[in-house]
Amino acid sequence: MTHSTRSRVRRAAALAGVCAVVLGLTAPAATASTAPTASSASASASAERTTLNWTKCAGGAADPRRQCATLKVPMDYADPHSPLIDIAVSRVPSEKTSARRGALFLIPGGPGNSSLDDPSGKGRRLPQEVRDAYDLIGFAPRGLAPSTAVDCGLDHADLATSRLRPWPAPDGSVDGNLATARRTAAACARNGGELIRHLSTANEARDLDRLRAALGERRISAWGVSYGTYVGAVYSRLFPERTDRIVLDSNDNPDPGLVGRAWLAGHERGVEDVFPDFAAWAAAPGNPDRLAERAADVRPLFLALAARLDRSPIPWPGANPEELNGNVLRQTMLDSLYAPAKYPALAQLIRAARQGTVPPAPASPPEAVLQNVTAVGAGTLCGDVAWPHGAAAYRADVAASRAEFPLTAGMPRNAMLCAAWPYAPKEAPVRITGDGPANVLLVQNERDVATPLSGARKLRKAFGGRAVMVTVNSTGHDAYLANGNACGDRVVSDFLAGGARPATDLYCR
Template sequence: MNRQSSVARSLALLAVLGLGASLTTVPAAAEEVKTPRVKWGQCPDDVVAEAAPTVLQCANVPVPLDYAEPEGEQIDLTLSRLPAANPDKRRGVLMLNPGGPGGSGLALSALLVAQGLPSSVTDRYDLIGMDTRGIGHSTPVSCGFTTDSPYYSNIPPYAVDDAAVTAQAKVAEQAAKQCADNDDGRLRHITTANTARDLDRIRAALGEEKTSYLGYSYGTALGAAYASMFPERSDRIVLDSNIGDTHLDRDGMRRFALGMEQTLPDFAKWAARRHDSYGLGRTPGQVRASYLTLAGRLDKAPVAGIDGNLFRLLTFGHLFKQTQYPKLAQTWQSLLEGDKTAARGLTATPEETAENGLSPTDNALTVFLAVTCNDVEWPEDVNTYRQGVTEDRERYPLYGAATANITPCAFWPYAPVEPPVEVDTEGPRNVLLLQNRRDASTPHLGGRMLRKKFGDRARLISVDDSGHGVYALGKNSCALNTTTRYLVVGEMPTKDKYCRAD
């Protein structure tokens, strides 16, 4: 197996694509339709194993592939349910989404319970996880990417110069062509707007007048789209680690570099206090210098198959959680010392198991491209990306030359068939936004942007913490209590709130 693909494969999921018939006839909020009720049964074996010891129920719900032809081809969506633990207190369903786009959410309820989701929430809600359209057990899509494909990550490689942008353009163009060649007619229908329409079909199939929602990362874009398209059917909406809109565009991708600039200092402070153990620098400034030195060295002479691009990607991914700092420090130390054996062991990833005959990495990369490229137009001129890389290499030296680099969306074979969902300010005040002050993939700016777009419908909880994910996934008591009060008793803060570090 290609070593670089093996290392990058697990990181590709972090982090975080013209129809014959136009979808312009599809209403933003479709009329209520008759949907068969859900019949719950046993979950697929891989979901059972991932959720253990929590026991979930699973079911399939059919939805139109193309909402412009609602009676046409149907695809299946697979759902999971963790029933409300106290039926006497039950108030409805809480739909969950882990982000991506491309992440499986069938076992997300079990993960949140394991992380300490308060029983006051699990008493009152059926927790509904799902594989959204195109993902996993829900009529999956595939571009046919393999472990040795040159396209192996949803974040482009760091471009050290203009020639690197040109080289990446060839990879991106081939990836887009591969998706077109492997498309069975479903790929162009994988969009945020259609997935939001799916959520409303699921709500109807569950027999609920309204649905509450908890989404992380890209899941905030999906939740914002649902709350905007179906405002009167949205109940209590929690959007955690916001990307800033109802879609991810080129500006959103470039904000990853801003997030890394704001988050690396937390790791640098941590590592500086442990200099005697890891030798990365006695001050945060020295640790940052070690990063830049090591990245430049690996650009010229990789260690154990890890070049400067993979080193930067590894660092970006390990900034998502402070619990990953020790492994990140070990990796830096091994690379600084040129210890190939240690570096190889620290970055090894297990072989993935195909589900339904489909590689999970291929599936995740495919859905990421489909949603991202189908939602909004991306620039097609390679020079636009060259200029962006030059700009961001200067203003965001840690990672800007990666996130500004060209993606397959520049060569995507399908034009968006409808505009991105506009955030609706006219609905109920029911959107609670959660955002860490320092987050590599969703910087605080994303929360501020969505707060402005929602206007009085939303309140923003800013948390003095580092990492990706706040509610149940973080450690801040203020954010936990504020969100739980909202979900349990509907107490929305009267104004935006700042939560100090615990």
């Protein structure tokens, strides 16, 4: 991997909410890279016994300890003659052989994010006793370069985050969203190849079990973040006897009838949970980006500005779209509530827009990266569960959402491209249950815009006696070693390092 390629990876990671289908922001999106096509190899019974040839990572990884390899897995697990596809894998070995317990899989968010850099990135933040206990394992999920990649070949305008996220028209109409859904779904069917039909959370979990076997591990531990919590939950359900210590951080609602629809819907509650924190910050005396004298004034100020921009957008050269309209402001608000560190950018945009100006256009990742990430997210979300087709299924929900949650203007219940997806899911969604060992620890911030506490509680309930949950009195997406607090970090670290898990659910003030 060259220096310029690594730079593109980092720029991709920096883009909050790169598209509608990237629901987690904790792991960098993989860069575009050459990869064999799905038809370049044939599946065989030996796939489960694949060994990994660890080599120095291409381009010279910043961490000399990090090693890279390629795993072959079947594109279609239901077909014994399926062609093989590549899964790119990385690892940093345990730092103390005598203390080594096994492998810790770092499961990225998304769908559409990669953890290839995580063993050297977020892995450095892990306490020493955790780094001693595990080989840290990263991977690029199926479809995401440098694994065998997919691409929908969307028009540039359709890669705009505010278009891929299904923001209704200012009057609440969903007709434009359905037209976008039909256009983008058709492009994915035309350009995505056979692999896009085999992208799903269950298949990602099966890929991880092939990786477990190739590593020679009887069981694995995992740290899954955001969408990675659903991957980790599905793996724990499909392969319960192959799990060791499972940490799920910033947790998705596992409703098997909704899956990704529930995650999108969660944003309306997540924004309501977090916006008061932003409002208090934006009204604090001494804040150079202060918006109002009282926190109670920030919400009506924002709503009035969004309505004004609905009527009279401001040109924004270099952005996509090249205007600041109400929905672009709403999307920026949603992105900025992922972490308090992002609040200043939102406040500065609001201040500029109120004066009729805009800041410089935000940097965008290379289009090849956006195309790849979007395609992986689309294939996975639409492959996990069937979405309703037709406007009737969305109009009433959008109207109700707009009335109850004006900040999100109906977007979380609206139609994205899955509403026009031409393929039926290959299998029913996995139902998470309490069957299996009691070795799951959920960690969840109380105020999380992307994976709200209300959804995390549903995953906790689904796991039953298998899990306990640590709720952290903190704001932001990603709790452990990121936007949480010392109490929550300590509980998770103690579990990973020594197996100590709270006897009951815990609240970390």
